[in-house]
Amino acid sequence: MLDLSIRPAVTALEREQAFDIRRTVLCGELHLGREAARDPFDESALILVGWLGEKPVATGRLVERAPWWVVEHLAVLGPWRRQGIGRALLAAFRAEAEAKALPRLLAVGPSASLPFLQAGGFRLENEDDGVVLTAFYRVLRA
Numbered sequence: 001m002l003d004l005s006i007r008p009a010v011t012a013l014e015r016e017q018a019f020d021i022r023r024t025v026l027c028g029e030l031h032l033g034r035e036a037a038r039d040p041f042d043e044s045a046l047i048l049v050g051w052l053g054e055k056p057v058a059t060g061r062l063v064e065r066a067p068w069w070v071v072e073h074l075a076v077l078g079p080w081r082r083q084g085i086g087r088a089l090l091a092a093f094r095a096e097a098e099a100k101a102l103p104r105l106l107a108v109g110p111s112a113s114l115p116f117l118q119a120g121g122f123r124l125e126n127e128d129d130g131v132v133l134t135a136f137y138r139v140l141r142a
Helices: 012-030 085-099 111-119
Strands: 004-009 047-054 055-065 068-076 104-109 123-128 132-138
Touching: 004 085, 012 047, 012 055, 012 068, 047 085, 055 085, 068 085, 085 104, 085 111, 104 111, 111 123
Parallel strands: 068 104
Antiparallel strands: 004 047, 047 055, 055 068, 104 132, 123 132
16 A cells, blocks of 8 residues: 655645656656646646655646636656556545535646546546647536
8 A cells, every 4th residue: 555645735845846747747758848847827726746655756736727727737757657646636636626616627638648537537628639738627516
């Protein structure tokens, strides 16, 4: 069993660790642009980090982009994929959205994330090949 904890990136160091994971996975492996590693939305976003013991291994963020709340920049470092860390991170974002009584939650990610997000309850809304992003949404409250 993994010693996994998911908590907000509060300190400057924790935020930098989250950005490092995003740079490694989103920019390095998936070849997304620099904005995937860091952008102005990070200032107001809830950034969560998945920790195995004291090692940061996953991250993502929840940000308001009216009228939606968006889960994006989900990234799990290679050696720790397929162990439930991404699912736990997604569940933490969903719990946060439900606690805030958000009406809808949108998830944005590369096309390769479609099966993962569908397994998490999101459904395909549209696909924009120009920026290699796929959008999904789940209605949380009526």
